[in-house]
Amino acid sequence: MNGSSLLPFMLGIPLLWPCFRAIENPKTEEVKHPTGSHSRVRRGWVWNQFFVPEEMNKSSHHIGQLRSDIDNGNTSFQYKLLGAGAGSVFVIDERTGDIYAIQKLDREERSLYTLRAQVIDTATGKAVEPESEFVIRVSDVNDNEPKFLDGPYEAVVPEMSPEGTLVIQVTASDADDPSSGNNARLLYNLLQGQPYFSIEPTTGVIRISSVMDRELQDEYWVIIQAKDMVGLPGALSGTTSVLIKLSDINDNKPIFKESLYRMTISESAPTGTSVGKIKAYDNDIGENAEMDYSIEDASQTFDIITNNETQEGTVILKKKVDFEHQNHYRIRAKVKNRNVDEQLMGYHAEASTTLIRVQVEDADEPPVFLRPDYIFDILEGQPQGSWVGVVSATDPDQRRSPILYSITGSRVFLIDDNGTIVTTTPLDRESTAWYNLSITATEKYNAQQISSVPVYVQVLDINEHAPEFSDYYETYVCENAGSGQIIQTISAVDRDDSIEDHHFDFNLSVEDSKNSSFTITDNQDNTAVILTNRNGFSLQEEPVLYVSILIADNGIPSLTSTNTLTIHVCDCGDSSSARTCSSEGFMLSMGLRTKVIIAVLMCIVIILGK
Incomplete structure (x- = not known):
């Protein structure tokens, strides 16, 4: 007998159990004789475990027979069945001890019944055998298909994953008895999903069997079947679905679909003006599709700003253009991914570029x-x-x-x-x-x-104003003044403007230079000092002396003015200080002024009185 003919025989053995009748199993019991003495007599129940197949559709299914070893066909023996299920699920032929199932049983609801049996002598009404327990087991039949309790499933796996990559594991359960043959032994197989996926038959592990590109197809529906009885004829099956989504990897670089963009800008446009927009396309999604634009030739006139929302590049005017100087520009823009995995650098070896031609439009500009x-x-x-x-x-x-x-x-x-x-x-x-x-x-x-x-x-400025004394000087000299005594310091002003600072030269007039009474010394800082040139002066003979001073400026041409310095001779007493003279002169001047004012007022009174 070869293996293929032996396998159905082996699988059919569990189904043959209900057909086996219980074999005799004599039990030794201690029996009390009517005389009251005890002796050990070999007597007892004859049975073994009983089995009944589940899902039997017969209204009365014979399970087996209970029999006492002292039952020799005496019709006075009566068998009774006690316990849960007795009378409702199981019945017994009181005369023969045959047991019958009167209901269809479900092993998945209850797989074992424990009952008690009695045999009574109807003539005496006494038990012939002591009450004893026995078990009826519900044997399994393959009446439950596998079920995926957690389905439908969903899994995510990166695109371009290599063959053999684990995707997900699915698990089915079978309510049949796993110890009863192959009723609960499952095998998995793909009904839909080839050639991209495969499944391990015994574990339910789904793996990738072909490299997939998300940009071509981003999700797959896979149908999984689970069969019990290791797939043999008569097996039951259940199915579930798995939605497998491919997550994106940055395996695509952005590409310009346009090789040339034409734009125009008025020469009157201010810096920062938008010239136009360019756009590259990336088949990736999310962060993998984020890109940055730039000018490849480092233009000083234009720049590109990336719009992170629209992924467009806006060309802006960086420096004002002049139609008369240059009326068109040719620039090259490039684009690259913002986030690039080092492991995927091979996909981004070269940046995509495009040409932009900008035409400058003439504008009516002011002079x-x-x-x-x-x-x-x-x-x-x-x-x-x-x-x-x-x-x-x-x-x-x-x-x-x-x-x-x-x-x-x-x-x-x-x-x-x-x-x-x-x-x-x-x-x-x-x-x-x-x-x-x-x-x-x-x-x-x-x-x-x-x-x-x-x-x-x-x-x-034209030098049209001669210099002159900067102030009105009241100068005094003491009668007893000695030669070389400084009696006055003078300075000058000029109403003309001078490119350089004013510089004045001070000298005595030609006539006064011959007069030996006074001399002048130029300090070379636009001031000069007047000094006596003799000893003693006479108030009676010359109460007032006059000195002509020449002042020249540094203008072109130079202008010179003659300024007269009036010098009063004063009796200074023993002090020989001209300060005394100036004080007295001031008081005298004030007295004269007072007298003149009084005289004028008196005249006014007389005139008004008339």
Whole structure:
């Protein structure tokens, strides 16, 4: 007999158990004789374990027979069945001891019944055998299919995972008796999912059997079947589904679908203006699709900003453009993933690039002055119409519109169509040394295009004012003054403006230089001192002396003035100090002034009295 013919025989053995009748199993019991004496007699129940197949559809199924070994066919013996299930599930033929199941049994609900048996002599009403327990076991039949209690399943596995990668394990359960043959022995197989997945038949472990690309298909439905009886004929089966999703890996770089973008920008656009947008596409998702744009050639005129929400690149103006200087630009942009796994660097070896051509559009621009400001100078006192300077502005546009000039807020200057500025009146530096003008340039063909420039006019000084004493000096000399005594320090002022600091020279006039009464010493710091040049002066003979002093400035040409210093001779007494003279002179002056005032007031009174 070969193995293939032996296997069905082996699997059928459990089904043959109900067909075996209980074999005799005599038990030795201690029996009490009617005389009251005890002796050991070999007598007792004859049975073994009883088995009944579950799911039997017969209304009365014979299980086996209970029999006492002293039962010799005496019709006075009566068998009784006691315990849970007696009378409702199981019944016994009181005369023969045959036991029957009167209900269909389910082993998964109850697999074992423990009953008690009695045999009674109906003639005496006494038990022939002591009450004893016996067991009826419900034998298993393959009436339950495998069930996936946790299904349907869902699993996630990274795309491009290698063959053999574990995906998930599914488990089915079978309510049949695992110890009863192969009723609960399961085998798993795929009904749907090949060739991408495989399953281990005995464990239910699902593995990848073919590399998959999420960008081609991102999820798969796999149908798993579990069969009991190790898949032999007559086996029952159950199925479940597994949704397997592929998670993304960064295996795609962003790609520009457009090889050329054309954009335009007006030359009047300020910096920061959006020129246009570019967009690359990445088949990955989430963080793996985040990208950054940049200018490949480090342009100084344009830049690209990445919009993290739309994943677009916005080209912006980084530096103002000039149509007349350059009317088109050619730049190359590149894009790359922001987050790249080092293990996937091979997928991102080269960044995708695209060409951007930017056309600059001409705009009607205002006139442009050749300089940001102008500074002119003119000598004071020049006649009306004197030339001051020239300003110049041009139209930067191609049509080169003529320019009209005007001066804002000034009647002192005029400007002609050539930008020449002239005076309308002689200028006085002492009155106004600087003029701040605003010159406006307007396009002749478009009066809306206006620009202006500041012009500063400095009026240069002409040396027209001679220097003079800076103060009125009251000078005194004592009668008893000695030679070389300093009697006065003088200084000068000049109303002219000097490019350099003023410098004055002090000298005596030619006539006074011959007078030996006084001398002058120039301190070279714009001051000088007057000194006596003799011993003693006479108040009676010369109460007042005059000295002519020449003061020259450093202007071009130099101007000289003659200033007279009045010197009063004073009786200083023994002090020989001119301070005493100045004090007395002050008091005397005050007395005279008082007398004059009183006299005037008296005259007024007399006149009014008349």
